[in-house]
Amino acid sequence: MQQIFDFAERCLFDSGIERKRALTHQARQLLGDNSLSLQACGEVLPISNTIFPSKPQLLMPRDMPKRRLDTPEGKAAFFHALAHIEFVAIYLAWDIIYRFRGLPDDFYRDWLMIADEEALHFAMIREHLLTLGADYGDLPAHRGLWSHAEDTADDILARLAVVPRCMEARGLDVTPAMIDKLKAMGDDAGVAILTRIYQDEIGHVERGSYWFNTLARQRGLEPEACYRELILSYYKGKPKGPFNREVRIIAGFSNNEIDWLEERLHE
């Protein structure tokens, strides 16, 4: 039987873009057919061994060219940035599978389904980007995303707090306004893609909340206190708001947690 950790290794330590998508999809299909072993096997290589494609060139956020959505170049840059987020999200989903062993089978099932959705999101955005005259890798991209994975490589609770319950949750706050902008510009295809992604991402954050709460309790920790503590230790500055409370609640945040995040905005 093929092994989930073997697929993870092939996706994380290989730069091939199309190969990653195909392998991710194949693994999900094997899972659906009950033909994928979730047994831990092989050693866990350090996160610094992860291999990304040579393009896009990665820049610090301050060095990224400014983009205005209402010019053709700006629109291509916008979708290129989204393509990069989704591309890194494929790595993030595989890395949470690969790096954290000995968790319940459902944990690995959930994140493999998420990896496959991220691969689909990437493919949809890339296809749209091609209609705008650019391909993934043609423009520079944001260096910062993967650093959240590196910072949390040895703590599953920190990884869940920082990646699904902070980065991806931020996507839930900002995506509705992006959809409105694209609607106003008459980009129906873009609206459809972002709407699909938005729906899926609610599910990703929800799984993040579920596993965060479950694993915190298993360790005898109170989840809300643990979340606050982790966010404070990983994010020194103020959080970015406003928060999409209604949708964050669907995604497993408690009102207490959102109240606390909002208080921090005004500190």
Ligand SMILES: [Fe+2]
């Ligand atoms: Fe995504």
Ligand SMILES: [Fe+2]
């Ligand atoms: Fe996601």
